Amino acid sequence: xxxxxxxxxxxxxxxxxxxxxxxxxxxxxxxxxxxxxxxxxxxxxxxxxxxxxxxxxxxxxxxxxxxxxxxxxxxxxxxxxxxxxxxxxxxxxxxxxxxxxxxxxxxxxxxxxxxxxxxxxxxxxxxxxxxxxxxxxxxxxxxxxxxxxxxxxxxxxxxxxxxxxxxxxxxxxxxxxxxxxxxxxxxxxxxxxxxxxxxxxxxxxxxxxxxxxxxxxxxxxxxxxxxxxxxxxxxxxxxxxxxxxxxxxxxxxxxxxxxxxxxxxxxxxxxxxxxxxxxxxxxxxxxxxxxxxxxxxxxxxxxxxxxxxxxxxxxxxxxxxxxxxxxxxxxxxxxxxxxxxxxxxxxxxxxxxxxxxxxxxxxxxxxxxxxxxxxxxxxxxxxxxxxxxxxxxxxxxxxxxxxxxxxxxxxxxxxxxxxxxxxxxxxxxxxxxxxxxxxxxxxxxxxxxxxxxxxxxxxxxxxxxxxxxxxxxxxxxxxxxxxxxxxxxxxxxxxxxxxxxxxx
Amino acid sequence: xxxxxxxxxxxxxxxxxxxxxxxxxxxxxxxxxxxxxxxxxxxxxxxxxxxxxxxxxxxxxxxxxxxxxxxxxxxxxxxxxxxxxxxxxxxxxxxxxxxxxxxxxxxxxxxxxxxxxxxxxxxxxxxxxxxxxxxxxxxxxxxxxxxxxxxxxxxxxxxxxxxxxxxxxxxxxxxxxxxxxxxxxxxxxxxxxxxxxxxxxxxxxxxxxxxxxxxxxxxxxxxxxxxxxxxxxxxxxxxxxxxxxxxxxxxxxxxxxxxxxxxxxxxxxxxxxxxxxxxxxxxxxxxxxxxxxxxxxxxxxxxxxxxxxx
Numbered sequence: 001x002x003x004x005x006x007x008x009x010x011x012x013x014x015x016x017x018x019x020x021x022x023x024x025x026x027x028x029x030x031x032x033x034x035x036x037x038x039x040x041x042x043x044x045x046x047x048x049x050x051x052x053x054x055x056x057x058x059x060x061x062x063x064x065x066x067x068x069x070x071x072x073x074x075x076x077x078x079x080x081x082x083x084x085x086x087x088x089x090x091x092x093x094x095x096x097x098x099x100x101x102x103x104x105x106x107x108x109x110x111x112x113x114x115x116x117x118x119x120x121x122x123x124x125x126x127x128x129x130x131x132x133x134x135x136x137x138x139x140x141x142x143x144x145x146x147x148x149x150x151x152x153x154x155x156x157x158x159x160x161x162x163x164x165x166x167x168x169x170x171x172x173x174x175x176x177x178x179x180x181x182x183x184x185x186x187x188x189x190x191x192x193x194x195x196x197x198x199x200x201x202x203x204x205x206x207x208x209x210x211x212x213x214x215x216x217x218x219x220x221x222x223x224x225x226x227x228x229x230x231x232x233x234x235x236x237x238x239x240x241x242x243x244x245x246x247x248x249x250x251x252x253x254x255x256x257x258x259x260x261x262x263x264x265x266x267x268x269x270x271x272x273x274x275x276x277x278x279x280x281x282x283x284x285x286x287x288x289x290x291x292x293x294x295x296x297x298x299x300x301x302x303x304x305x306x307x308x309x310x311x312x313x314x315x316x317x318x319x320x321x322x323x324x325x326x327x328x329x330x331x332x333x334x335x336x337x338x339x340x341x342x343x344x345x346x347x348x349x350x351x352x353x354x355x356x357x358x359x360x361x362x363x364x365x366x367x368x369x370x371x372x373x374x375x376x377x378x379x380x381x382x383x384x385x386x387x388x389x390x391x392x393x394x395x396x397x398x399x400x401x402x403x404x405x406x407x408x409x410x411x412x413x414x415x416x417x418x419x420x421x422x423x424x425x426x427x428x429x430x431x432x433x434x435x436x437x438x439x440x441x442x443x444x445x446x447x448x449x450x451x452x453x454x455x456x457x458x459x460x461x462x463x464x465x466x467x468x469x470x471x472x473x474x475x476x477x478x479x480x481x482x483x484x485x486x487x488x489x490x491x492x493x494x495x496x497x498x499x500x501x502x503x504x
Numbered sequence: 505x506x507x508x509x510x511x512x513x514x515x516x517x518x519x520x521x522x523x524x525x526x527x528x529x530x531x532x533x534x535x536x537x538x539x540x541x542x543x544x545x546x547x548x549x550x551x552x553x554x555x556x557x558x559x560x561x562x563x564x565x566x567x568x569x570x571x572x573x574x575x576x577x578x579x580x581x582x583x584x585x586x587x588x589x590x591x592x593x594x595x596x597x598x599x600x601x602x603x604x605x606x607x608x609x610x611x612x613x614x615x616x617x618x619x620x621x622x623x624x625x626x627x628x629x630x631x632x633x634x635x636x637x638x639x640x641x642x643x644x645x646x647x648x649x650x651x652x653x654x655x656x657x658x659x660x661x662x663x664x665x666x667x668x669x670x671x672x673x674x675x676x677x678x679x680x681x682x683x684x685x686x687x688x689x690x691x692x693x694x695x696x697x698x699x700x701x702x703x704x705x706x707x708x709x710x711x712x713x714x715x716x717x718x719x720x721x722x723x724x725x726x727x728x729x730x731x732x733x734x735x736x737x738x739x740x741x742x743x744x745x746x747x748x749x750x751x752x753x754x755x756x757x758x759x760x761x762x763x764x765x766x767x768x769x770x771x772x773x774x775x776x777x778x779x780x781x782x783x784x785x786x787x788x789x790x791x792x793x794x795x796x797x798x799x800x801x802x803x804x805x806x807x808x809x810x811x812x813x814x
Contacts, residue, residue, distance in 0.1 A: 330627055330629075330630070331627055359589065359626065359627060359630070360589070361589045361626075361630065361634070362630075398715070398716065404718050404719065404720070405694050405695065405696075405718075405719045405720050405787070406694050406715045406716070406719055407692070407693035407694020407695070407715070407719070408694060408711075408712065408715040410693035410694070411625070411692070411693055411694060411748055411749060412625060412749060413749060413751070414749055414751060415751050416746060416751030416752065418693075419693070419746060420693035420694065427693060427694070427696070429693075435751070445712075445715075447712035447713070447715040447716035448716065449716075468751035468752055469746075469751050469752065470752050470754055471745065471746065471752050471753075471754025471755040472744075472745035472746055472755060489744040489745070489757060489779075489780050490757075492780055499809065500550070500552075500809030500810075500811055501552055501553075501809075501811060502550050502552065502761070502774075502777075502778075502809055503777040503778060503780070504550075504773075504774050504777040504778075504802045504807070
């Protein structure tokens with residue numbers, strides 16, 4: 001029974017994740033609710049002294065997940081986590097193939113180090129924790145088909161996605177839930193909270209020694225000797241199968257010392273391990289700081305970042321490279337960043353105007369970001385966010401240089417930042433900076449090769465551009481004052497009646 | 505009564521030429537002649553003050569019915585402007601009611617299958633949806649095709665093209681029995697205006713080539729490959745300036761007009777006048793006329809002017 005319910009909740013959470021990560025249209029609140037379950041990205045906002053993307057509601061959900069672990073054990077890991085679920089499925093296959101057999105029990109120091117490193121990155125406002133964070137890793141795995149369909153680019157995120165794919169489906173064939181017990185920073189956090197939890201799976205005196213518990217445990221943490229509390233995810237598989245009630249989910253005061261033959265819930269940390277991990281923690285914490293300001297420092301960026309990213313610095317600090325925005329971008333202008341950026345930005349995203357441009361009537365990416373790296377703005381506001389600025393290179397421009405009509409850039413400009421004005425015998429593009437939002441439509445449309453005659457330069461800090469340019473010659477006073485020129489179309493007399501009301 | 509007289513004369517001329525000249529393109533060259541009085545369709549039907557669908561019905565009746573252009577049992581391509589992710593009220597794409605009415609009328613005229621597509625500038629799915637055209641076409645039994653798939657385009661040589669010698673052209677434009685070109689009239693930064701001739705840019709794959717090599721020449725030369733059988737210029741809501749995207753609706757003028765003609769150059773010349781410009785100021789019109797693709801001479805054309813004002 002417990003098994004069936006667990007499979008149900010796991011499947012539901014996986015499907016929800018698939019929808020959220022692949023941008024199946026839905027309520028933004030649903031996505032935010034799902035994001036908030038994942039402690040690492042959703043609490044990252046707090047290091048900026050800001051609330052998570054959906055504010056207090058997100059915070060409440062994230063807090064509830066932590067509180068649940070503190071009271072009832074690793075319920076998230078055992079009953080919801082899609083990464084854990086997928087590993088269990090692979091482990092099931094491995095079991096059938098006779099491959100499984102190793103636990104991740106020996107990785108305690110490694111996982112503590114990873115947790116501290118990730119917390120260090122968090123504290124230093126760096127999203128580099130994304131390398132280990134299962135949530136953003138899942139996004140990259142779900143993004144793999146998208147990258148394959150789009151034909152690339154196959155950058156750092158693609159590689160990390162493939163690596164996590166192996167962690168989900170190949171490693172567990174022999175090492176069930178290896179990631180959960182060896183690397184996952186959220187899992188380690190939950191493990192520590194579980195140690196203090198009153199409610200968790202405990203083992204009492206075993207009378208029959210039947211060994212069925214070991215057969216059903218998805219983390220291989222229970223055996224005749226007891227439970228390895230560092231690995232147990234409180235999935236209740238063993239308790240529902242235990243014939244003599246030795247294994248049970250029970251509530252006790254966490255500080256109560258149980259008789260030695262009973263396996264208690266405290267992680268079995270030896271003193272040497274404890275000292276070593278303390279040392280590692282210091283190393284991890286300062287290592288994160290050192291990496292952040294050294295190797296992974298992100299300098300002035302040479303790329304346009306999505307509207308809602310606000311500024312390069314804050315965008316790159318928060319983006320965990322889950323690639324959700326890349327998957328939902330209908331115009332496919334959002335791509336995983338490549339070598340054109342600093343090492344620290346390798347896993348981020350950027351807009352590539354060689355491939356496409358940012359669609360004016362779209363704010364899809366703003367609605368899906370789990371970390372607030374891309375803040376949400378309603379469409380009307382997004383239409384005015386300046387993410388770059390166009391720059392015309394007259395030496396390459398066809399009407400300027402060759403005296404032929406072109407107008408490809410102005411044709412696509414959605415805000416009137418480009419107009420065509422008479423110049424010699426042709427019309428040439430004229431820029432009106434105040435309206436430019438840097439959407440890249442002009443650069444994408446420009447037909448010159450190999451270099452474009454109009455390019456969009458990134459702006460370091462986003463701002464609101466003026467509302468789109470108003471209509472021509474709206475000022476009728478100039479016309480009435482007879483200041484030369486032809487009357488605008490508004491003031492032209494109606495065609496005479498003899499031509500039937502037509503101007504011809 | 506001028507129209508009747510011209511039609512009268514044209515019929516006389518065609519009778520004199522032994523019926524060799526198609527009546528539509530002949531010009532009265534001789535003096536007054538007497539002959540049997542039969543209705544001959546005008547070169548251009550200009551309609552105003554109705555809904556787009558009403559104006560089409562009145563205009564096509566004046567041109568002698570859609571049966572003149574659509575063969576029974578044949579296939580028809582309706583080519584509107586679906587280039588932009590914009591609503592009909594923004595005047596950037598062809599009126600969906602008009603497109604729907606034309607699809608229905610083509611079936612009424614005996615068409616076997618009516619297709620509709622455009623090589624949209626913005627993302628096609630957005631354009632199809634927001635313009636309302638995909639709905640209108642499907643509701644009337646037409647089939648929406650994609651212009652985003654390069655595989656649907658075939659290389660075609662442009663006979664007599666000097667700049668545009670060949671192009672990747674959508675198979676529907678090459679294969680359909682009849683082509684009804686349904687542009688919306690707008691000002692245009694690169695081409696000066698967009699109507700019948702410019703709308704055909706939406707059936708080729710590589711538009712950047714046109715912009716790069718010589719936009720005006722390419723627009724003029726492309727119909728050497730094939731002229732649309734009928735042009736219906738939607739001038740209901742006209743973008744007078746700053747086209748073709750239109751960052752604002754302030755440049756829109758409610759003209760409530762429609763221009764129908766088999767001659768794209770003639771229809772565009774009249775359209776230029778609606779925009780308040782001289783046809784001669786639109787370079788591609790001059791070039792197309794020189795290439796013999798049609799006439800810019802509005803004075804000598806037989807124009808049927810229809811007002812639907814109650």
